[in-house]
Amino acid sequence: MNDHPRISDFSGSDLDRMIPDESRFTAGVLIEPGKSYGFFTDTTVCIGCKACEVACKEWNNLPADHIGLTGQSFDNTGELSANTWRHVAFVEKSGCGGVRDNSEAPYQSGWLMLSDVCKHCHNAPCLEACPTGAIFRTEFDTVVVQQDICNGCGYCVPACPFGVVAVSENDGKAHKCTLCYDRLKGGLEPACSKACPTDSIQFGELSDLQARAAVRVEQLHGQGVGSAYLYGTPGAPGATGGLEHLNAFFLLTDRPEVYNFPVAPTRASNRVAPSLLSGLLTVAALATAASFILSSRDR
Amino acid sequence: MATMDGRITLVQESRFQLTDEAGVSHLFTLSPWCAAEPAQLRPLAHSQAPVRVTYKAGVDVIGQVAQRIDVQAEAGR
Ligand code: SF4
Ligand code: SF4
Numbered sequence: 050m051n052d053h054p055r056i057s058d059f060s061g062s063d064l065d066r067m068i069p070d071e072s073r074f075t076a077g078v079l080i081e082p083g084k085s086y087g088f089f090t091d092t093t094v095c096i097g098c099k100a101c102e103v104a105c106k107e108w109n110n111l112p113a114d115h116i117g118l119t120g121q122s123f124d125n126t127g128e129l130s131a132n133t134w135r136h137v138a139f140v141e142k143s144g145c146g147g148v149r150d151n152s153e154a155p156y157q158s159g160w161l162m163l164s165d166v167c168k169h170c171h172n173a174p175c176l177e178a179c180p181t182g183a184i185f186r187t188e189f190d191t192v193v194v195q196q197d198i199c200n201g202c203g204y205c206v207p208a209c210p211f212g213v214v215a216v217s218e219n220d221g222k223a224h225k226c227t228l229c230y231d232r233l234k235g236g237l238e239p240a241c242s243k244a245c246p247t248d249s250i251q252f253g254e255l256s257d258l259q260a261r262a263a264v265r266v267e268q269l270h271g272q273g274v275g276s277a278y279l280y281g282t283p284g285a286p287g288a289t290g291g292l293e294h295l296n297a298f299f300l301l302t303d304r305p306e307v308y309n310f311p312v313a314p315t316r317a318s319n320r321v322a323p324s325l326l327s328g329l330l331t332v333a334a335l336a337t338a339a340s341f342i343l344s345s346r347d348r
Numbered sequence: 349m350a351t352m353d354g355r356i357t358l359v360q361e362s363r364f365q366l367t368d369e370a371g372v373s374h375l376f377t378l379s380p381w382c383a384a385e386p387a388q389l390r391p392l393a394h395s396q397a398p399v400r401v402t403y404k405a406g407v408d409v410i411g412q413v414a415q416r417i418d419v420q421a422e423a424g425r
Contacts, residue, residue, distance in 0.1 A: 110360040112375045112411030132409055196361040197386060218407040220362050221380040231360075 069236060076238040078253045082188035086233065087296030088242060088250055089258040090164055091265060092308075093277065095249035097137055097162040102126060104244035105135040108229065129165060131217035134226040135241050136165045140307055156274050156302060163308050164241070164250055167192065167213045167226035168281060169296035171288075175225075177318045178208035183223070190255070190296060191228040199223050210290070210314035228297075255296055259283075262300055269300075276302045280310060290315025349402050349415060356393040362386040364393070364414075366401055375411035376401060384417040398422060 072080050080086065105111065114132040119125050122139040129136045140161035143149070153159050173192045176184040183198035184205060194205075194214070201221040205214045214225040229239035237243075242252035251258060259282050269277035280287040281298030286305055288294045292314060305312050352374065358365035362378040378386060392399060402416040 108360075110358050110363045110365060110375065112363075112377070112406065112409040114409045116408070116410065201380070217377070219379070219409065219411075219413045220377045222362070 067235065067237075071236055072238040072252075075243050076252045078238070078257070080189065080233050080236055080238075085190035085255040085296065086228065086253065087169060087191075087255045087258060087298070088166065088228075088239070088252055089262050089298060089300070090166075090250050091262070091300045092161065092163045092249065093156040093269065093274070093300060093302060094247045095137070095157075095162040095164060096247055097123065097139055098246060099126075099137050100244040100246060101164045101241035101250055102133070102135045102137055104240040105226070106133075108232070108240035109134065109227075129167075129213050129215070129225075131215040131219075131222075131224040134166065134224075138163045138165055138308060140303075142303075142307075154274070155272065156269065156277075158302070161303060161308065163299065163301075164245075165309075166241070166297050167228070168211055168287075168298070169226075169228055171293040171296065172291055172316055174208040174210060174292075174316045174318065175205035175214050177316065178204045180204060187230055187233075189228070189230070189233050191230065191233075193227045193230050194223050194225060196222055208317040210292075210311055210317075255294075259298075262298070265300060269302075274302060278302075280305055286312065287314060289313040291319055292316060349404060351400050351402050352412075353398065353400050353420065355396050355398055356389060359389040359393050362389070364389050366399070375409075376403060376414045377406065377411060379404070379413045379415050382414050382416060384414070388417075392417070392419070 070079055072078055111132045111134065114130060115127050119127050122141050124139040126133055126136050142159050142161065150159055169191045176186065176192055180202060181198050181200055183195045185193060185195060187193050199222040201216055201223065203216045205223050206216060214223050216223050232239055238252045242250040262279055262282065266277050266279060277300060279285045279298060280301050281295030282288060283294045287310065290313060301308060352366060352368060354366040354368040356364050357367045357373065364376050365373045366376055367373045378384060398420040400418045400420055401414050403412040403414050406413050
Protein backbone atom coordinates (compact mmCIF):
# COMPACT_ATOMS: atom_id res chain seq x y z
CA MET A 50 0.00 0.00 0.00
CA ASN A 51 1.34 3.43 -0.89
CA ASP A 52 0.81 5.50 2.24
CA HIS A 53 1.33 9.23 2.22
CA PRO A 54 4.62 9.94 4.10
CA ARG A 55 2.68 12.03 6.59
CA ILE A 56 0.88 8.93 7.87
CA SER A 57 4.07 7.25 9.16
CA ASP A 58 5.56 10.53 10.41
CA PHE A 59 2.54 11.50 12.47
CA SER A 60 0.57 8.38 13.32
CA GLY A 61 -1.05 9.75 16.50
CA SER A 62 -4.51 11.22 16.18
CA ASP A 63 -3.99 13.38 19.26
CA LEU A 64 -1.05 15.65 18.52
CA ASP A 65 0.42 17.38 21.56
CA ARG A 66 2.06 20.09 19.47
CA MET A 67 1.94 21.67 16.03
CA ILE A 68 3.30 19.68 13.09
CA PRO A 69 6.63 21.37 12.28
CA ASP A 70 6.54 23.05 8.87
CA GLU A 71 3.05 21.75 8.23
CA SER A 72 2.91 23.59 4.88
CA ARG A 73 5.22 20.91 3.42
CA PHE A 74 2.34 18.45 3.68
CA THR A 75 -0.59 20.70 2.85
CA ALA A 76 0.94 22.88 0.11
CA GLY A 77 4.21 21.11 -0.74
CA VAL A 78 6.27 24.14 0.17
CA LEU A 79 8.65 25.01 3.01
CA ILE A 80 8.03 28.53 4.32
CA GLU A 81 11.31 30.38 4.90
CA PRO A 82 11.97 34.08 5.50
CA GLY A 83 13.64 35.87 2.60
CA LYS A 84 11.66 34.05 -0.11
CA SER A 85 8.65 35.36 -2.08
CA TYR A 86 5.29 33.72 -1.43
CA GLY A 87 1.89 34.29 -2.96
CA PHE A 88 -1.34 32.84 -4.30
CA PHE A 89 -2.16 31.48 -7.73
CA THR A 90 -5.95 31.53 -8.13
CA ASP A 91 -7.14 29.32 -10.99
CA THR A 92 -10.68 30.58 -11.55
CA THR A 93 -11.56 27.71 -13.91
CA VAL A 94 -11.81 25.28 -10.98
CA CYS A 95 -13.51 27.54 -8.42
CA ILE A 96 -16.92 26.09 -7.50
CA GLY A 97 -18.06 29.12 -5.47
CA CYS A 98 -18.31 27.18 -2.19
CA LYS A 99 -16.89 30.16 -0.20
CA ALA A 100 -14.81 27.87 2.04
CA CYS A 101 -11.99 30.41 1.55
CA GLU A 102 -14.18 33.28 2.83
CA VAL A 103 -15.22 31.28 5.89
CA ALA A 104 -11.69 30.02 6.66
CA CYS A 105 -10.40 33.60 6.47
CA LYS A 106 -13.10 34.91 8.82
CA GLU A 107 -12.53 32.02 11.24
CA TRP A 108 -8.76 32.29 11.43
CA ASN A 109 -8.65 36.08 11.57
CA ASN A 110 -11.59 36.41 13.97
CA LEU A 111 -13.37 38.75 11.53
CA PRO A 112 -17.05 39.55 12.08
CA ALA A 113 -19.71 38.97 9.43
CA ASP A 114 -20.57 42.26 7.72
CA HIS A 115 -22.99 43.77 5.17
CA ILE A 116 -25.85 41.78 6.65
CA GLY A 117 -28.61 41.15 4.09
CA LEU A 118 -29.11 40.03 0.53
CA THR A 119 -27.46 41.89 -2.35
CA GLY A 120 -29.64 40.50 -5.12
CA GLN A 121 -26.45 39.82 -7.10
CA SER A 122 -26.52 36.14 -7.99
CA PHE A 123 -25.30 34.00 -5.04
CA ASP A 124 -22.93 36.73 -3.89
CA ASN A 125 -24.12 38.21 -0.63
CA THR A 126 -20.62 39.21 0.45
CA GLY A 127 -20.61 42.01 -2.11
CA GLU A 128 -17.05 43.26 -1.93
CA LEU A 129 -13.75 43.15 -0.08
CA SER A 130 -13.88 45.30 3.05
CA ALA A 131 -12.19 45.94 6.39
CA ASN A 132 -13.88 42.78 7.70
CA THR A 133 -13.94 40.67 4.52
CA TRP A 134 -10.50 39.78 3.15
CA ARG A 135 -11.65 37.13 0.66
CA HIS A 136 -14.59 37.71 -1.67
CA VAL A 137 -15.93 35.07 -4.03
CA ALA A 138 -17.36 36.90 -7.03
CA PHE A 139 -20.17 35.24 -9.03
CA VAL A 140 -20.42 36.53 -12.59
CA GLU A 141 -23.47 35.30 -14.46
CA LYS A 142 -22.91 35.73 -18.16
CA SER A 143 -25.99 36.23 -20.27
CA GLY A 144 -26.62 35.70 -23.96
CA CYS A 145 -24.99 33.04 -26.11
CA GLY A 146 -22.84 30.82 -23.84
CA GLY A 147 -24.43 32.31 -20.74
CA VAL A 148 -25.91 30.57 -17.70
CA ARG A 149 -29.32 30.10 -19.37
CA ASP A 150 -27.85 28.29 -22.39
CA ASN A 151 -28.76 24.64 -22.99
CA SER A 152 -25.16 23.64 -23.56
CA GLU A 153 -21.92 25.00 -22.15
CA ALA A 154 -18.31 24.90 -23.20
CA PRO A 155 -16.11 23.39 -20.44
CA TYR A 156 -14.66 25.36 -17.50
CA GLN A 157 -17.39 27.66 -16.29
CA SER A 158 -17.93 29.51 -19.51
CA GLY A 159 -21.35 30.81 -18.46
CA TRP A 160 -20.82 31.31 -14.78
CA LEU A 161 -17.51 32.75 -13.67
CA MET A 162 -16.39 32.49 -10.07
CA LEU A 163 -13.32 34.12 -8.64
CA SER A 164 -12.03 34.38 -5.11
CA ASP A 165 -10.70 37.94 -4.89
CA VAL A 166 -8.08 39.01 -2.35
CA CYS A 167 -5.32 41.56 -1.76
CA LYS A 168 -2.81 41.15 -4.59
CA HIS A 169 0.26 41.76 -2.36
CA CYS A 170 1.62 43.91 -5.21
CA HIS A 171 5.37 43.92 -5.87
CA ASN A 172 5.39 47.75 -5.88
CA ALA A 173 2.45 48.16 -3.53
CA PRO A 174 0.74 51.55 -3.98
CA CYS A 175 -0.88 51.30 -0.52
CA LEU A 176 2.53 50.87 1.08
CA GLU A 177 3.93 53.80 -0.89
CA ALA A 178 1.04 56.04 0.19
CA CYS A 179 1.12 55.15 3.92
CA PRO A 180 2.60 58.17 5.78
CA THR A 181 3.16 56.36 9.10
CA GLY A 182 4.97 53.28 7.79
CA ALA A 183 2.19 51.08 9.17
CA ILE A 184 2.05 49.16 5.87
CA PHE A 185 5.24 47.18 5.45
CA ARG A 186 6.71 44.36 3.37
CA THR A 187 7.27 41.23 5.40
CA GLU A 188 10.13 38.75 5.28
CA PHE A 189 7.85 36.58 3.06
CA ASP A 190 7.48 39.40 0.46
CA THR A 191 3.87 40.07 1.43
CA VAL A 192 2.21 43.39 2.36
CA VAL A 193 0.76 43.80 5.87
CA VAL A 194 -0.84 46.67 7.85
CA GLN A 195 0.65 46.95 11.35
CA GLN A 196 -2.39 47.71 13.47
CA ASP A 197 -0.64 49.48 16.34
CA ILE A 198 0.96 51.99 13.95
CA CYS A 199 -1.98 52.67 11.57
CA ASN A 200 -3.59 56.01 12.48
CA GLY A 201 -6.59 55.54 10.19
CA CYS A 202 -5.75 58.44 7.82
CA GLY A 203 -7.04 56.34 4.90
CA TYR A 204 -4.40 57.43 2.34
CA CYS A 205 -3.90 53.78 1.37
CA VAL A 206 -7.57 53.40 0.37
CA PRO A 207 -7.58 55.52 -2.84
CA ALA A 208 -3.97 54.48 -3.56
CA CYS A 209 -4.90 50.80 -4.00
CA PRO A 210 -5.80 50.32 -7.70
CA PHE A 211 -7.84 47.20 -6.85
CA GLY A 212 -10.11 48.68 -4.15
CA VAL A 213 -8.87 46.20 -1.57
CA VAL A 214 -7.85 48.00 1.63
CA ALA A 215 -10.55 49.71 3.73
CA VAL A 216 -10.75 51.64 6.99
CA SER A 217 -13.07 50.09 9.57
CA GLU A 218 -15.86 52.23 10.98
CA ASN A 219 -15.53 50.30 14.21
CA ASP A 220 -11.84 50.59 15.11
CA GLY A 221 -10.83 53.40 12.73
CA LYS A 222 -7.89 51.45 11.24
CA ALA A 223 -7.06 50.11 7.79
CA HIS A 224 -7.49 46.38 7.28
CA LYS A 225 -6.82 43.88 4.51
CA CYS A 226 -5.54 40.34 3.91
CA THR A 227 -2.24 39.69 5.69
CA LEU A 228 -1.61 36.53 3.61
CA CYS A 229 -1.92 34.92 7.07
CA TYR A 230 1.35 36.47 8.27
CA ASP A 231 0.98 34.78 11.67
CA ARG A 232 0.42 31.37 10.06
CA LEU A 233 3.42 31.77 7.72
CA LYS A 234 5.60 32.53 10.75
CA GLY A 235 4.36 29.28 12.30
CA GLY A 236 5.04 27.20 9.16
CA LEU A 237 1.35 26.94 8.19
CA GLU A 238 -0.06 27.69 4.77
CA PRO A 239 -2.74 30.46 4.68
CA ALA A 240 -6.20 29.43 5.88
CA CYS A 241 -8.00 30.10 2.57
CA SER A 242 -5.75 28.03 0.33
CA LYS A 243 -5.70 25.22 2.88
CA ALA A 244 -9.51 25.17 2.95
CA CYS A 245 -10.06 25.39 -0.82
CA PRO A 246 -11.40 21.96 -1.83
CA THR A 247 -10.59 22.27 -5.54
CA ASP A 248 -7.17 23.91 -5.20
CA SER A 249 -8.49 26.93 -7.04
CA ILE A 250 -6.36 28.88 -4.57
CA GLN A 251 -2.80 27.58 -4.51
CA PHE A 252 -0.20 28.89 -2.09
CA GLY A 253 3.50 28.60 -2.73
CA GLU A 254 6.76 30.21 -3.71
CA LEU A 255 6.04 32.79 -6.36
CA SER A 256 8.44 31.45 -9.02
CA ASP A 257 6.96 27.94 -8.64
CA LEU A 258 3.41 29.27 -8.84
CA GLN A 259 4.16 31.32 -11.96
CA ALA A 260 5.68 28.26 -13.67
CA ARG A 261 2.71 26.11 -12.60
CA ALA A 262 0.27 28.73 -13.90
CA ALA A 263 2.00 28.95 -17.29
CA VAL A 264 1.67 25.16 -17.66
CA ARG A 265 -2.01 25.33 -16.69
CA VAL A 266 -2.71 27.99 -19.34
CA GLU A 267 -1.04 25.78 -21.96
CA GLN A 268 -3.10 22.80 -20.78
CA LEU A 269 -6.36 24.78 -21.02
CA HIS A 270 -5.46 26.06 -24.49
CA GLY A 271 -4.86 22.43 -25.50
CA GLN A 272 -8.30 21.50 -24.12
CA GLY A 273 -10.01 24.17 -26.20
CA VAL A 274 -10.22 27.01 -23.68
CA GLY A 275 -8.32 29.50 -25.80
CA SER A 276 -9.52 32.41 -23.68
CA ALA A 277 -7.40 31.38 -20.63
CA TYR A 278 -4.68 33.85 -19.67
CA LEU A 279 -2.84 35.07 -16.57
CA TYR A 280 -3.55 38.34 -14.77
CA GLY A 281 -0.75 39.73 -12.59
CA THR A 282 2.33 37.82 -13.78
CA PRO A 283 5.26 39.88 -15.14
CA GLY A 284 4.33 41.49 -18.47
CA ALA A 285 0.70 40.28 -18.28
CA PRO A 286 -2.46 42.38 -17.81
CA GLY A 287 -2.77 43.51 -14.16
CA ALA A 288 1.00 43.94 -13.78
CA THR A 289 0.96 47.29 -15.58
CA GLY A 290 1.73 50.87 -14.53
CA GLY A 291 4.92 50.03 -12.64
CA LEU A 292 3.35 47.34 -10.41
CA GLU A 293 5.75 44.81 -12.04
CA HIS A 294 3.93 41.74 -10.73
CA LEU A 295 1.26 40.72 -8.25
CA ASN A 296 2.13 38.09 -5.61
CA ALA A 297 -1.53 37.04 -5.71
CA PHE A 298 -2.26 36.49 -9.39
CA PHE A 299 -5.12 34.89 -11.30
CA LEU A 300 -5.97 32.69 -14.27
CA LEU A 301 -8.95 34.27 -16.04
CA THR A 302 -11.05 33.26 -19.04
CA ASP A 303 -12.72 36.59 -19.78
CA ARG A 304 -11.71 40.26 -19.83
CA PRO A 305 -10.46 41.63 -16.47
CA GLU A 306 -13.38 44.07 -16.15
CA VAL A 307 -15.86 41.16 -16.26
CA TYR A 308 -14.37 40.08 -12.90
CA ASN A 309 -14.34 43.70 -11.65
CA PHE A 310 -10.55 43.93 -12.09
CA PRO A 311 -8.91 47.04 -13.57
CA VAL A 312 -7.61 46.50 -17.11
CA ALA A 313 -4.44 48.50 -16.52
CA PRO A 314 -3.85 49.28 -12.83
CA THR A 315 -1.20 51.88 -12.01
CA ARG A 316 0.81 53.13 -9.04
CA ALA A 317 -0.56 56.32 -7.51
CA SER A 318 3.04 57.44 -6.90
CA ASN A 319 3.51 57.65 -10.70
CA ARG A 320 1.15 60.62 -10.63
CA VAL A 321 2.90 62.61 -7.88
CA ALA A 322 5.56 64.29 -10.07
CA PRO A 323 3.15 65.29 -12.90
CA SER A 324 0.60 66.60 -10.35
CA LEU A 325 3.23 68.59 -8.48
CA LEU A 326 4.57 70.01 -11.72
CA SER A 327 1.14 70.97 -13.01
CA GLY A 328 0.34 72.57 -9.62
CA LEU A 329 3.54 74.62 -9.70
CA LEU A 330 2.91 75.64 -13.32
CA THR A 331 -0.63 76.75 -12.41
CA VAL A 332 0.67 78.88 -9.52
CA ALA A 333 3.35 80.40 -11.76
CA ALA A 334 0.80 81.14 -14.51
CA LEU A 335 -1.63 82.77 -12.03
CA ALA A 336 1.18 84.86 -10.48
CA THR A 337 2.31 86.01 -13.95
CA ALA A 338 -1.27 86.89 -14.93
CA ALA A 339 -1.84 88.78 -11.65
CA SER A 340 1.36 90.80 -12.01
CA PHE A 341 0.50 91.58 -15.64
CA ILE A 342 -3.00 92.79 -14.69
CA LEU A 343 -1.74 94.86 -11.73
CA SER A 344 1.09 96.41 -13.70
CA SER A 345 -1.24 97.32 -16.62
CA ARG A 346 -3.66 98.92 -14.11
CA ASP A 347 -0.82 101.08 -12.69
CA ARG A 348 0.06 102.44 -16.11
CA MET B 349 -23.64 51.16 28.11
CA ALA B 350 -24.09 47.38 27.95
CA THR B 351 -21.59 45.09 29.67
CA MET B 352 -20.67 41.42 29.25
CA ASP B 353 -18.67 39.18 31.60
CA GLY B 354 -16.45 36.36 30.39
CA ARG B 355 -12.94 35.32 29.45
CA ILE B 356 -10.95 36.25 26.35
CA THR B 357 -10.43 33.08 24.35
CA LEU B 358 -9.06 34.29 21.01
CA VAL B 359 -7.08 37.37 19.97
CA GLN B 360 -6.26 38.65 16.48
CA GLU B 361 -4.84 42.18 16.20
CA SER B 362 -7.41 44.39 18.00
CA ARG B 363 -10.18 41.79 17.63
CA PHE B 364 -10.99 39.29 20.34
CA GLN B 365 -13.50 36.62 21.22
CA LEU B 366 -15.13 36.76 24.65
CA THR B 367 -16.59 33.50 25.93
CA ASP B 368 -19.32 34.25 28.48
CA GLU B 369 -20.18 32.22 31.57
CA ALA B 370 -22.74 30.20 29.55
CA GLY B 371 -19.98 29.16 27.12
CA VAL B 372 -21.26 31.32 24.26
CA SER B 373 -18.57 33.21 22.31
CA HIS B 374 -18.96 36.80 21.11
CA LEU B 375 -16.83 38.86 18.73
CA PHE B 376 -15.42 42.22 19.79
CA THR B 377 -13.12 44.82 18.33
CA LEU B 378 -11.42 47.51 20.41
CA SER B 379 -12.78 51.00 19.87
CA PRO B 380 -10.05 53.56 19.03
CA TRP B 381 -10.98 55.25 22.33
CA CYS B 382 -11.04 52.04 24.37
CA ALA B 383 -9.36 52.08 27.78
CA ALA B 384 -7.31 49.03 26.72
CA GLU B 385 -4.56 48.50 24.14
CA PRO B 386 -4.38 45.63 21.61
CA ALA B 387 -1.10 44.53 23.23
CA GLN B 388 -2.96 43.92 26.52
CA LEU B 389 -5.37 41.41 24.98
CA ARG B 390 -2.98 38.48 24.54
CA PRO B 391 -1.84 38.43 28.22
CA LEU B 392 -5.52 38.52 29.23
CA ALA B 393 -6.22 35.53 26.98
CA HIS B 394 -3.21 33.61 28.33
CA SER B 395 -4.09 34.25 31.96
CA GLN B 396 -7.80 33.49 31.30
CA ALA B 397 -8.62 36.27 33.76
CA PRO B 398 -12.34 37.02 34.15
CA VAL B 399 -13.12 40.37 32.52
CA ARG B 400 -16.07 42.72 32.15
CA VAL B 401 -16.34 44.34 28.72
CA THR B 402 -18.32 47.56 28.32
CA TYR B 403 -19.42 47.78 24.69
CA LYS B 404 -21.54 49.34 21.95
CA ALA B 405 -23.00 47.47 18.97
CA GLY B 406 -20.71 47.48 15.93
CA VAL B 407 -21.67 49.30 12.71
CA ASP B 408 -22.73 46.91 9.88
CA VAL B 409 -21.18 43.84 11.54
CA ILE B 410 -22.32 40.97 13.75
CA GLY B 411 -20.00 42.01 16.54
CA GLN B 412 -19.50 44.54 19.30
CA VAL B 413 -17.10 47.44 19.83
CA ALA B 414 -15.39 47.31 23.23
CA GLN B 415 -15.19 50.66 25.00
CA ARG B 416 -13.60 49.43 28.22
CA ILE B 417 -12.21 46.18 29.67
CA ASP B 418 -12.06 45.67 33.46
CA VAL B 419 -10.37 42.68 35.07
CA GLN B 420 -12.69 41.13 37.65
CA ALA B 421 -11.89 39.29 40.85
CA GLU B 422 -11.81 35.51 40.36
CA ALA B 423 -15.00 34.10 41.97
CA GLY B 424 -14.55 31.11 44.29
CA ARG B 425 -10.84 30.51 43.64
S1 SF4 C 1 -3.84 45.07 -3.81
FE1 SF4 C 1 -4.11 47.08 -2.86
S2 SF4 C 1 -4.03 46.68 -0.63
FE2 SF4 C 1 -3.13 44.86 -1.68
S3 SF4 C 1 -0.90 45.28 -1.76
FE3 SF4 C 1 -1.77 46.01 -3.73
S4 SF4 C 1 -2.21 48.20 -3.31
FE4 SF4 C 1 -1.93 47.24 -1.29
S1 SF4 D 1 -12.62 27.70 -1.39
FE1 SF4 D 1 -11.84 27.43 -3.46
S2 SF4 D 1 -13.56 26.60 -4.61
FE2 SF4 D 1 -14.42 27.40 -2.72
S3 SF4 D 1 -15.03 29.48 -3.28
FE3 SF4 D 1 -12.97 29.65 -2.44
S4 SF4 D 1 -11.66 29.52 -4.27
FE4 SF4 D 1 -13.66 28.80 -4.91
